[in-house]
Amino acid sequence: MIPHTDGALRMLSQRLMKQLLPDLKSLYSLSDGALIGLLINAIADETGEGIQRRLDDIAEMKLIFIAGEALLSSREKEVISTELSSYRLTDVNDHHDELTRILVSLHQKTEDKKIEALNQSIWAYLGRHSRRHKITALP
């Protein structure tokens, strides 16, 4: 059992990059291996924080939807009110995607109807979303 999967992945990435790759002779394999090492590092970060980051996004999007409720269709409101089916990453991802599609549509409506305050709050959310998901695990 590996209780701290993210830490284990980081360790494996380090081993790959520092101990195994230097022995490779092909420049292509060396570059490919280095990319894989970097990706494992980023996956480690996602394993540790990915679900929480999406839950934070979902909570923030729901606040935006409350502010823009008048612009939402009944179908969109139904999706927004749906509870997460589980905390598995795939389920959280799917729900996050559904809400993001509604956000894209709402963003367009704020532009069409020139609702500046809501439009700015969506941009502000996208800024926070971007900071939250910024890939920092790469050395």
Add this chain to the structure above:
Amino acid sequence: MITTDRVKIAAAEYLGEKWGTPVTVCNVEKIFGGASRETYKLTLEVVGETRGVILRRDPPSSLIDTERHLEYGAYDRIYPTDIPVPEPLFLENNTDFLEQPFSIMAAVENPMSDVALLSEEQKKIVGEQKYNLLGRLAAKDPFALKFDEIMTVPDAVSTAAVQLTYWQGVINDDEIHPQPIAQAAIRWLAANLPPPAQKISIVHGDYRTGNFLFNEHAEITAILDWEMCHLGDPLEDLAWSLDPLWSGEDLELAGKLIPHGQAIQTWCEASGLSCNEEAFKWWRIFASVKAVAIWISSSENFEKGEGKDSILAMAGWVMTDRQNRILLNYFAPEVIS
């Protein structure tokens, strides 16, 4: 993926047949030579002489969905001009040799592509050449070079809209997750189309640091990766080359070489064209949207298992992340910190 041994045997047979003389393939090395094709560097012995060639094989999947005859046709038409490109040798659509179509070009001697190897003075020299060459490319008459025989000719008014529609389609078709930042950018681009192009030029399509080779004297010896070449607004290449993604940590330097203002001035002088501020802003935002489309497309290929190359995953994840923050900085710089 095929083995290098397989490439060695097939290349010897193919080139021997083409040149009508025995060819020995002494060495085969797979290299990163543009992510859209598998690229191999071959060292040959032909009639007692050693020469190098580059073989580019279509993979089942790639970063960019391109047609090989367009890329090869671009090399073929540019090679006789004053824009340096590798000599195109053969384009083979028959899949009997290597299971996929492939092309072969002469290798460039002593190639270097990492500008970090250059001194500060050499960076200035290479930067000037880079934008002088791009200006000269923009100045060329695509009809005199018969580019209209292999590519669609857009009109000056609609070329921006044509490009936007194409790359918007790629995002809509290939996105695995919704892209709220790119979609906002697309809406802005559609609502604020630029003035007509000054002329219809040959657009390289991926003109950036990393896609040209230079030698030990800091001379650019080859412009590579013409797979996205098309006809269109010459500002498209200039804007793409100045995207912050290619600047590394110093965003003031165009492709890690020379300041943006100097790059633009060099381009204007070499092309005889102007850089309209309004149009240029449009093409810079477009460049980032196009880049997002390419990264998303690679991500889709990796997700579907059509491509297993790690660079597809890297582009689809890390590059999309960076490119979205570049777009955010255009539209809402106050939310970036």
